[in-house]
Amino acid sequence: MIPATPELLKTADGRPLREALVAAQARSKRKAFLLVLPLLVFVLLTFLIPIGYMLKRSVEHDGFSKSSPTLTAWFHANPEFDHMNPPEGAFAALVTDLAQMQADKNTGMAGTRINYTVPGSISLFKKGAREAGDMQPPFKEAMLKLDPAWGDPALWYGMESAASKWTTDFYQVAADRKLTATGWERGDDKQRIYLYLFFKTFLVSGIITLICMVLAFPVAHLLAVLPMSKSSLLMILVLLPFWTSLLVRTTAWIALLQEQGIVNDALVALGVVSNENRLSMMYNMTGTIVAMTHVLLPFMILPLYSVMRVIPPSYARAARSLGATSWTTFRRIYLPQTLPGIAAGSLLVFILAVGYYITPALVGGAEGQLISNLISFHMNKSNWSLAAALAAMLLAAILLLYWIYDRLVGIDRLKLG
Helix, strand or coil, rough: CCCCCCCCCCCCCCCCCHHHHHHHHHHHHHHHHHHHHHHHHHHHHHHHHHHHHHHHCCEEECCCEEEECCHHHHHHCCCCCCCCCCHHHHHHHHHHHHHHHHHCEEEEEEEHHHHHCCCHHHHHHHHHHHHHHCCCCCHEEEEEEECHHCCCCHHHHHHHHCCCCCCCCCHEEEEEEEEEEEEEECCCCHHCCHHHHHHHHHHHHHHHHHHHHHHHHHHHHHHHHHHHHHHHHHHHHHHHHHHHHHHHHHHHHHHHHCCHHHHHHHHHCCCCHHHHCCCCCCCCCHHHHHHHHCCCCCCCHHHHHHHHHCCHHHHHHHHEEEEEEEHHHEEEEHHHHHHHHHHHHHHHHHHHHCCHHHHHHHHHHCCCCHHCCCHHHHHCCCCHHHHHHHHHHHHHHHHHHHHHHHHHHHHCCCCCC
């Protein structure tokens, strides 16, 4: 007897079975897509679009190009001009645009754009715009007489770069480079602010991650081996910070760590320090590390606990029965099985620490500030393009970290719970 094939079988309504199965699978996929559609829309609106806009703003700024059409056209027509000695035609185009800026009252917008790369340009542009309408040829001589700064090669490099709304200027500034008479060059030690803050942010985040790992490992182990009744109570204590506002927790650390705070009062009462030599643990890096460690510790405990609770205790007992010491059992049997949890917790804590803003701002003071605080500063000062460039560099560093983790450990081994 020849078995029936799907082509020969039919459903109750007379449709071929294969066709009915394909239709059923298509309906199932549509239902699954509709279920996740709200999440996809939410991610698109709150994550992908803002990141795309941020990346766009980091390379786009039309504050000068839109206000200076004549000079912009001259730059495009004369790409090889001498920045050390701009010709009369460049100054004529500049004067024409400055006069129009004064009439349109948008001198500040153009001057602000150039000021991002050549400090001091705002006042120069406002001064030039006020006088441009009354100037007569030769314009180069008139402009240099008004202010010799108009002959600065760095200024012309800056205006040439700003003549296009698409620019890498803000990435140059974010990399601690400055415009000079010969173009972009590395800034001196006093001007290397951003790369230092990037390094400081990653160093502090690494220190916090290491402290969290040391503190979380025994707590997670205790959670994994205790009876369920006691383990549940301890887990509540671990999760308790999640039920308290971050602002409240940070404010509590201010009360604890300040010079007239509870910790210093206790140390003075115990005679550990004198009243005149109270410890400075607030508005510096110490306060930032302590407060951020407290906030991020649960994010290390939970991945470790999720791995440790499924490790069979019989493995350690078998190793001990074969003559292994406690240290050897821990090092060769227990610790390797916890590595996925260590890696996941470290990755999670490190990435959260890199982007933290509120805690360093409140307890860190000037010394404890991180790159996120500087990004917020530039956003509040309306230099969104520089803030976007710094944020894009931070995003690139985080993606690189994910890539390294994937190469060394594997994202498929990420265990967060």
